[in-house]
Amino acid sequence: MIVGEQKPVDEIREMIADYEKILVLGCNGCVAVCFAGGEREVKILASALRMTAKIAGDKKEITEGAVEKQCEWEFIESLKEQVEKCEAVVSIACGIGVQALAEKFPETPIFPGLNTSFMGMPLEAGVWAETCAACGECILDKTGGICPIARCAKNLLNGPCGGSQDGKCEVSPETPCAWELIYHRFKDRGRLGALEEIRPAKDWSKARDGGVRKIVREDLKL
Ligand code: SF4
Numbered sequence: 001m002i003v004g005e006q007k008p009v010d011e012i013r014e015m016i017a018d019y020e021k022i023l024v025l026g027c028n029g030c031v032a033v034c035f036a037g038g039e040r041e042v043k044i045l046a047s048a049l050r051m052t053a054k055i056a057g058d059k060k061e062i063t064e065g066a067v068e069k070q071c072e073w074e075f076i077e078s079l080k081e082q083v084e085k086c087e088a089v090v091s092i093a094c095g096i097g098v099q100a101l102a103e104k105f106p107e108t109p110i111f112p113g114l115n116t117s118f119m120g121m122p123l124e125a126g127v128w129a130e131t132c133a134a135c136g137e138c139i140l141d142k143t144g145g146i147c148p149i150a151r152c153a154k155n156l157l158n159g160p161c162g163g164s165q166d167g168k169c170e171v172s173p174e175t176p177c178a179w180e181l182i183y184h185r186f187k188d189r190g191r192l193g194a195l196e197e198i199r200p201a202k203d204w205s206k207a208r209d210g211g212v213r214k215i216v217r218e219d220l221k222l
Pocket residue numbers: 131132133134135136137138139140147148149150
């Protein structure tokens with residue numbers, strides 16, 4: 001899922017300083033699961049904005065809303081009336097949701113209330129970690145189901161590097177070395193030989209550096 005963190009209230013207040021009627025809009029998808037941008041967080045942020053405006057003597061009318069997914073046109077469609085009644089929107093969806101709203105309602109300023117952090121999963125209550133960097137050509141079959149692109153600080157495809165110490169990455173004693181994990185995964189399976197296979201170079205043209213990526217499925221087009 002996409003993991004994000006809410007921006008500090010003061011930063012959001014600065015964004016909306018020139019506007020009076022503000023809609024705080026959440027998304028009940030990924031960002032609700034990580035307690036950053038769902039209906040509950042909308043209520044908390046809207047209350048904080050009302051309270052801080054009152055203390056500062058600013059005139060603000062803060063309304064609230066949330067949709068199942070801010071990144072899909074079908075759901076955004078239903079927001080037309082609510083958006084038209086306000087001067088600006090603070091979206092606490094991920095960056096995809098913010099851009100989708102801005103595309104749908106180009107005349108209304110849409111401000112990001114979240115920092116979209118990464119794609120990952122909860123490790124335990126209150127802790128999320130990045131596990132996939134969307135490289136476009138998954139190699140988890142070759143790395144024992146552990147992603148070295150997202151989980152190795154150097155994105156190495158042939159680690160571990162010389163900085164790996166006692167199972168930890170050189171960037172932090174808290175961070176497991178991804179390649180140590182990969183080694184042990186294969187060792188436990190009795191398949192260490194898999195790490196000796198010579199593989200063709202990874203096709204990085206499908207990764208992020210080539211600009212906006214698209215998937216086009218002719219069989220699904222109308
Ligand atoms: S190899 Fe690529 S697609 Fe697969 S988990 Fe890692 S970053 Fe994601």
